[in-house]
Amino acid sequence: MTAAVPALLQVRDLHAGYGRVSVLEGVSLEVPERGLVALVGSNGAGKSTLLRALSGLIPSSAGQIVFAGETLDGAAPAKIVGRGLLHVAEGRRLFRTQSVRDNLQLGLWGARLAKAEAAARFDRVYTLFPVLHERQNARAGILSGGQQQMLAVAQALMHAPRLLMLDEPSLGLAPAVIDQLLDAVVQLRRDGTAILLVEQMVERALQIADTAYVLQNGRVIGHGPARELQGSELIRQAYLGAGAKAAPIPTPTSPPEVSA
Ligand SMILES: Nc1ncnc2c1ncn2[C@@H]1O[C@H](COP(=O)(O)OP(=O)(O)O)[C@@H](O)[C@H]1O
Ligand SMILES: [Mg+2]
Structure with a gap:
């Protein structure tokens, strides 16, 4: 990879939320041309909010969004779509x-x-x-x-689209159908479309993505090659995270709850 090629999508220190409620507290991430990037994190981490801010559905209060070399901040959703950044929202x-x-x-x-x-x-x-x-x-x-x-x-x-953002495409679907959908995602990317994938099937997402970002409480708490994040402590933490403070933290000797 040539370091000099700027990423297709560059998000820098993005802040956004709903009215006075701040959700994203300075998110930075990149999606390279033809890349498949997974965005994971527990319920309420801010994944959908990030996609909404990127597609112009909610305003950002600070930070920068650069897509294909142009600044998107404040652009209307239709204009963002016109530039090739598409968002498939939750809920079909x-x-x-x-x-x-x-x-x-x-x-x-x-x-x-x-x-x-x-x-x-x-x-x-x-x-x-x-x-x-x-x-x-x-x-x-x-x-x-x-x-x-x-x-x-x-x-x-x-x-x-040059970049397709998918918000939990597998939600509520049977395993065989999820396979079909994720196969299609891989195929699309092979054909040249960059993908930003929000997925609750975390291990599946990490299997097909190049890079993954882990979001917690509106912040990126880590990112790296998706393969290296599989089964990592970082992922475990993100899912125990804010939503599960009362849950006991399993000791290394406890048996796995469910096999993947
Ligand atoms: N339309 C909304 N108005 C106000 N708060 C919202 C709205 N949508 C989401 N939130 C809040 O923003 C936070 C992040 O939500 P969301 O982006 O949907 O998380 P995720 O997609 O990671 O589950 C949550 O605390 C949620 O309650
Ligand atoms: Mg969501």
């Missing part, structure tokens, strides 16, 4: 009464593409998620949870 927000195809078409809203380019984007998402092609005429609301999540991701992909 789809147009439930519209067909799969119409949801994808709506995903192109504001993109003003030539017909051939729009068709190429449909091809691309249907290749990545063949089941969406099979079900293109089905209403989104009757799809399975996994298919709805695929559709939510596909909708963002219609914008041909």
